[in-house]
Structure formats: C-alpha cells, structure tokens
Amino acid sequence: MRLSRYFLPVLKETPSEAQIVSHRLMLRAGMIKQASAGIYSWLPLGFKVLRNIERIVHGEQARAGHIPMLMPTLQSADLWRESGRYDAYGPEMLRIRDRQDRDMLYGPTNEEMITDIFRSHVGSYKDLPLTLYHIQWKFRDEMRPRFGVMRGREFLMKDGYNFDLTKADALHAYNRHLVSYLRTYERMGLQAIPMRADSGPIGGDDTHEFLVLAETGESEVFYDAEITELKFGDREIDYDSVEQCQAVLEEFTSRYARTDETHDAEMFAKIPEDRQRVARGIEVGQIFYFGTKYSEAMGATVSDGEGNKVPVHMGSHGIGVSRLVGAIIEASHDDKGIIWPEGVTPFHCGIVNLKQGDAEADAACDALYSSLTALGLDPLYDDRNERAGGKFATMDLIGLPWRITVGPRGLKNGVVELTSRRTGESEEMPPEEAVQRISQIYSANA
Numbered sequence: 001m002r003l004s005r006y007f008l009p010v011l012k013e014t015p016s017e018a019q020i021v022s023h024r025l026m027l028r029a030g031m032i033k034q035a036s037a038g039i040y041s042w043l044p045l046g047f048k049v050l051r052n053i054e055r056i057v058h059g060e061q062a063r064a065g066h067i068p069m070l071m072p073t074l075q076s077a078d079l080w081r082e083s084g085r086y087d088a089y090g091p092e093m094l095r096i097r098d099r100q101d102r103d104m105l106y107g108p109t110n111e112e113m114i115t116d117i118f119r120s121h122v123g124s125y126k127d128l129p130l131t132l133y134h135i136q137w138k139f140r141d142e143m144r145p146r147f148g149v150m151r152g153r154e155f156l157m158k159d160g161y162n163f164d165l166t167k168a169d170a171l172h173a174y175n176r177h178l179v180s181y182l183r184t185y186e187r188m189g190l191q192a193i194p195m196r197a198d199s200g201p202i203g204g205d206d207t208h209e210f211l212v213l214a215e216t217g218e219s220e221v222f223y224d225a226e227i228t229e230l231k232f233g234d235r236e237i238d239y240d241s242v243e244q245c246q247a248v249l250e251e252f253t254s255r256y257a258r259t260d261e262t263h264d265a266e267m268f269a270k271i272p273e274d275r276q277r278v279a280r281g282i283e284v285g286q287i288f289y290f291g292t293k294y295s296e297a298m299g300a301t302v303s304d305g306e307g308n309k310v311p312v313h314m315g316s317h318g319i320g321v322s323r324l325v326g327a328i329i330e331a332s333h334d335d336k337g338i339i340w341p342e343g344v345t346p347f348h349c350g351i352v353n354l355k356q357g358d359a360e361a362d363a364a365c366d367a368l369y370s371s372l373t374a375l376g377l378d379p380l381y382d383d384r385n386e387r388a389g390g391k392f393a394t395m396d397l398i399g400l401p402w403r404i405t406v407g408p409r410g411l412k413n414g415v416v417e418l419t420s421r422r423t424g425e426s427e428e429m430p431p432e433e434a435v436q437r438i439s440q441i442y443s444a445n446a
C-alpha cells in the first residue's frame with residue numbers, strides 16, 4: 001500500500017476523551033472512530049489488526065481440532081426462555097421487537113443457540129466429542145462502556161462450545177482449550193496468565209480467566225511471581241492426549257493466581273513474601289466447564305450406547321478479539337506510539353522515502369516495494385511529499401515493527417537503513433539484504 005492512496009486519518013492532537021494509552025493511540029493512529037457510546041467503526045488500519053488477531057485465533061483453533069462456523073447476531077427470545085436466561089440476564093441484554101411483535105435480542109453470547117443446533121442434529125455418543133466455535137459480534141449494554149474497544153457495548157468475540165459424553169471428556173476439552181489459548185496469546189506477543197475466576201451468569205464451577213498484566217487493567221489480580229516465568233513456547237502437543245493437556249493445565253495453574261473475585265488471602269499469605277504480587281490485569285479470555293446446565297434445560301441428549309439418553313456435558317470458551325487490539329497496545333507501546341508484535345502488525349514494514357521526487361530514491365523505493373510484495377509481504381510505503389521528521393513520526397505512531405529508510409545519500413553508497421521500532425536500532429545494508437532480513441523475520445514468525 002502507498003500511503004498517498006491509503007486512508008489513514010491520524011490525529012495531531014491527543015483526544016481528550018481517551019483515558020488510557022491504548023484508546024488514545026488507537027484514535028491518534030486512525031484505527032477506530034466512535035459511532036456511539038461503546039460502538040466503533042474499524043478504520044482500515046484497525047481492521048487489519050483485527051483480522052490478524054482473528055487469523056491467529058482460527059489457526060490455533062484448527063490445530064486443536066475445533067470446527068469453525070457462524071451463527072447470527074440476532075436471536076429469538078424463545079430460546080433464552082427455555083434456558084431461563086431471558087429474564088435472568090438483566091439490562092445488559094439488548095432486547096428488540098420485530099414487525100410481527102416477536103421478541104428478539106442481539107446476542108450477548110451463544111450457549112442457547114448452539115445447544116439448539118446440537119439437539120437438532122446430534123443424537124448419538126458416536127458423534128462426540130464435538131467442539132464448534134465462531135467469531136461474531138456481540139452486544140452487551142454495558143453500564144459503563146469505556147477505554148475504547150476494551151469495554152465496548154458491541155465487541156467481537158470468539159466463542160466456542162464443547163459437547164462431550166462424560167464429565168471427564170468435557171474436562172479434557174477444557175484443558176485442550178487452555179492449551180490452545182496459551183498458544184494463541186503467545187503468537188500475538190502477549191503473556192496471558194490463566195487465573196482461577198468466578199463463573200458469573202454462565203454458571204458452573206470450573207473456570208479460568210486469561211489476564212494480561214497492565215496497570216490500566218480493570219481486574220485486581222493476586223499471583224505468585226513464579227507464574228510469569230512460564231512460557232508455552234513452540235513445544236509439540238498432541239491435543240488428543242488427555243495426559244499431555246492435563247499436564248499443561250497443571251503446570252500453568254498450580255501456582256497461586258486469582259482475580260479479586262476468588263482471591264483467598266490465607267492461601268496467598270502462604271506464598272513466600274518476595275513472590276507475592278498484587279497487580280492489575282486485562283481479561284482477554286475465559287474458559288468454562290458447566291456440565292449439563294444447558295443440555296438438561298434444553299433437552300440436548302445423546303444415546304450413550306447402553307440404551308440410555310443422557311444430557312451432554314458442555315463448556316464454553318471465549319476470547320475477546322476486539323479487546324485484544326487494545327490489550328496488545330497496553331502491553332506494547334512507548335511515548336512515540338504503538339509497537340506491534342510481528343504476529344499482528346497491520347503492515348510487515350514501512351518504507352520511508354526521504355526525498356520524494358528524487359528519481360533515484362523513488363526508483364529504489366519502488367524496487368523495494370515490488371521485491372517485498374513478490375515475497376508475499378505487505379509493506380506500507382510513505383510516498384507523500386512530507387518532511388522526513390513527519391514521516392518518521394507517523395511510522396512510529398502506527399507502530400510497524402520494521403522500517404526501511406531510503407535516501408539519496410545512502411543510495412550513493414548502495415545502502416538503505418533498516419530500523420527496529422522496538423529497539424530503535426538502525427543498520428545500513430544493501431536494499432536486497434533488507435528485503436531478505438524482513439522476509440526471514442516473518443517466516444520465523446509464521
């Protein structure tokens with residue numbers, strides 16, 4: 001993409017309505033525009049990041065054997081009357097009436113709808129285990145939408161649902177989700193710590209939230225400092241292996257880590273004092289096992305092979321896709337702007353032409369641009385007639401992890417400059433080498 005043809009409405013002024021850095025930077029970098037309270041348009045740059053996060057989520061769900069689908073945003077109230085949640089959900093649910101006077105709602109989550117799909121089509125244990133998921137917009141009429149996309153009213157969520165014959169099978173599905181979530185967040189350059197949490201209106205006893213540590217997080221968290229040393233990394237895992245998934249769950253949840261809702265001061269006090277941490281975190285996901293709560297209420301049963309019809313054991317698992325855009329920025333920025341991790345960056349690198357209109361500099365930039373795109377990379381070429389300082393400021397603000405700077409002086413010696421946004425370090429090298437370096441960085445990251 002050439003910046004002169006793109007739509008990147010960056011703001012010079014710091015927007016006064018934004019209280020936290022990710023919200024400020026998303027507005028300044030032209031990623032979002034508020035449509036109404038807690039509802040946002042995703043402008044092209046923000047939309048690219050959102051799509052990259054979705055792509056990682058889909059990739060890791062596929063690896064775990066979970067099946068993608070898509071359910072609608074608007075749901076019939078009747079399904080929610082069956083589960084008893086139409087009345088229980090309260091004012092967060094946006095209720096709508098259609099022209100036939102039927103009660104509808106904008107889905108805050110999809111347990112009822114997926115259970116209805118399941119009971120319509122599955123009747124035998126032979127079709128289990130089954131995990132279906134989708135990435136779809138949700139609406140919750142939050143009392144205090146704030147912090148931009150972090151607590152929106154309309155937001156994008158990955159929600160998945162497992163169906164299993166026994167509790168043991170469903171707990172394996174729970175563990176499998178925990179592993180796949182660890183991988184998902186790490187690929188986005190994030191550390192998200194599973195913490196024992198409270199189940200709220202979904203119901204059930206077994207639940208973990210995934211929290212990214214950040215001062216601006218809405219949850220107070222208590223944990224053993226040792227937990228921040230754990231990394232899933234690129235180890236191999238067999239998602240069908242009960243033992244392997246269980247072992248990862250134990251590794252990542254045996255140390256104390258809880259949100260304020262489940263915090264136990266006595267247990268916390270037993271951790272050596274120098275390892276006790278009280279901090280704040282952003283909830284970027286949650287997994288639940290809730291047994292037969294919905295399957296019993298809605299008659300989702302299967303034959304168990306021994307002549308009985310039994311309700312299936314279920315769980316649900318959510319990732320805050322749109323919230324993650326903000327969470328990643330909270331975790332990765334400096335005073336000049338965003339610093340995107342390679343896994344989610346909207347463009348792989350920037351090209352800055354220091355002397356637009358200079359025949360040699362223009363030709364070198366065009367050549368770089370073609371070489372990068374020929375390798376399947378997606379560069380953003382700043383080809384505007386702007387001063388170098390302004391171009392650098394824009395690149396720093398929008399946070400592309402790598403920048404190639406091209407100017408007549410370097411070209412005389414056959415070199416361009418490759419700069420890391422994270423470290424600020426620059427290196428001179430021939431243009432072909434810069435292309436190779438960028439290509440290697442992203443193939444290592446794929």
Ligand SMILES: Nc1ncnc2c1ncn2[C@@H]1O[C@H](COP(=O)(O)OP(=O)(O)O)[C@@H](O)[C@H]1O
Nearest residue numbers: 150151152155157283284285286318319320323
């Ligand atoms: N209002 C919101 N705005 C943005 N993301 C949200 C919002 N509410 C929930 N999410 C994201 O969706 C994920 C799954 O939702 P869920 O656990 O059901 O939400 P909650 O814990 O708020 O009830 C959460 O972990 C969070 O990342």
Ligand SMILES: [Mg+2]
Nearest residue numbers: 209283285286
């Ligand atoms: Mg939650």
